[in-house]
Amino acid sequence: MVIRVAIVGCGLIGTKRAGALGDCRLVAAVDSHLERARQLAARHPGCLAAAQWQPVVRRDDVDAVIVSTTNDMLSTLTQEAVACGKHVLVEKPAARSAAELAPVAEAARRAGLTVKVGFNHRFHPALKMAHDIFDRGEIGPLMYIRARYGHGGRLGYDREWRADPAICGGGEMLDQGVHLIDLARWFAGDFVAAAGHLGTFFWDMPVEDNGFALLKTAAGRVAWLHASCTEWKNLFSFEVFGRDGKLQIDGLGRSYGVERLTHYRMLPQMGPPESLFWEFPGEDGSWDAEFADFVDSIDRRRPPLGTLDDALAALRIIQALQQGTTLTPVPKTG
Secondary structure (H helix, E strand, C coil): CCCEEEEECCCHHHHHHHCCCCCCEEEEEECCCHHHHHHHHCCCCCCEEECCCHHHHCCCCCCEEEECCCHHHHHHHHHHHHHCCCEEEEECCCCCCHHHHHHHHHHHHHHCCCEEEECHHHHCHHHHHHHHHHHCCCCCCEEEEEEEEECCCCCCHHHCHHHCHHHHCCCHHHHCHHHHHHHHHHHHCCEEEEEEEEECCCCCCCCCCEEEEEEEECCCCEEEEEEECCCCCCEEEEEEEECCEEEEEECCCHHHCCEEEEEEECCCCCCCCEEEEEEECCCCCHHHHHHHHHHHHHHHCCCCCCEHHHHHHHHHHHHHHHHCCCCCCCCCCC
């Protein structure tokens, strides 16, 4: 299926999205900084560059909209695109809060349109392979998950939009931590209890620079997560512990180190496990894989991998951590 796409937000992520469209066609690039839109449009013959997004999402020659703006505009743009009959790929976290996202999810359900949230990490090859191994039951029943994700910021980080609660909606737990929460739900299912701590230890900003979460499912399975922007050396580590073995993913490429999956298989006599290793060097193909899933979900009218309901569940967990309250299970809809 050749989809005609408009991208709103032509920064780093929007540019990555434009490079992962496959056979689909970019017909419009929109950014409040018009020169950025022009630079992106110039790489795609016939692509319009614009500074205003409203006229673009109403165009008849736009089938889908990629929303890659700052957090404060994600839900507004998504809801307007849905109202105009467009499919949407919106970057995580899809909104600043669950309350902001809930009406968007309801509008998308009523319209029968595909709205995918950019939980890009599900499409990294080590994580995808780990999930396939887990689904086949090769590490046995899940016991718990332990994960860490962090970077060290940069000079002036505390003056960027991610440090302004009116724009970002939250700190590091909403930024990188939302990926950990989504991945933990992907393996463990819904969490019914959340506890933890959000703290600002280093950066002079009104949102947290570290988030710690202890999540629990109805069956008592646990995820222990730590997201940090005082990591100093970029780190990604995601471990899934089963009764018969363990899956460990380290690195995401580039500054996070070579992406690697290790499968530790317990032996009947216990002791040191049998270990299998896979490494995934080279270019990051997750963006291409994610957009292909988006197109396929439109074509086959199936839920994409990373839905608005997934984003809502993650945002409710983060809200409980922000407020220091107990997570209240919300019945699934639709």
